[in-house]
Amino acid sequence: MEASEILKQTTILFVEDDLIVRMALVKFLKRRCKGVIEAENGRIALELFIEHRPDVVITDLEMPVMGGLELIDRIIEYDDKQAIIITTAYDDLKHKHSKVRAHLIKPIDSENLLETIISCRKK
Template identity: 40%
Template structure:
């Protein structure tokens, strides 16, 4: 069902990124593809937005101030174990990747995020 909604763009997406320029760039791409895109600039705000909007999937950076992306994912997974999460990061640190996998993160994308790799990750996370 979610894959069908992906094709129509009728999914709610939460995008969490602290870097303004990176966030604005990916938001433009997401808003062209999805009808409902919610943004947050740190993990704490992302957790609040998740609770308010119950998105179909989440795209989050890892390293952010206040609450990092993996801490946010841990909180979300406790509340909603089947949450679909895609992690983006500029760092290729195996510790972060392993921790993300243990939390149940569905996909990992290196920055800069390319449209094709993002859409492939979203399809994989939703199937």
């Protein structure tokens, strides 16, 4: 299957507390993916995950209310095979999680993001 077809069949939950970053990347993804759901923190994201069961979760780590690492732990309780991508400004072991399929360092390159989503869907 071609990359564009994979994206057209993919639903994304995008979790980011920075409104400007979230708006820009959600707009970019909506033009390419089947559906994009957005959340500003982990608590809201968990509710949306349970309701919608997206194909891929893309989450920031440092957020108010519930951070990305706690969100990942909670998602894995529901589905330990869930495709999860972390976005972070840090490249260190403190900001890693064994159940995550990919780590993207901010600022996020949009084409790299698409390639990472496609890679997650192929696994």
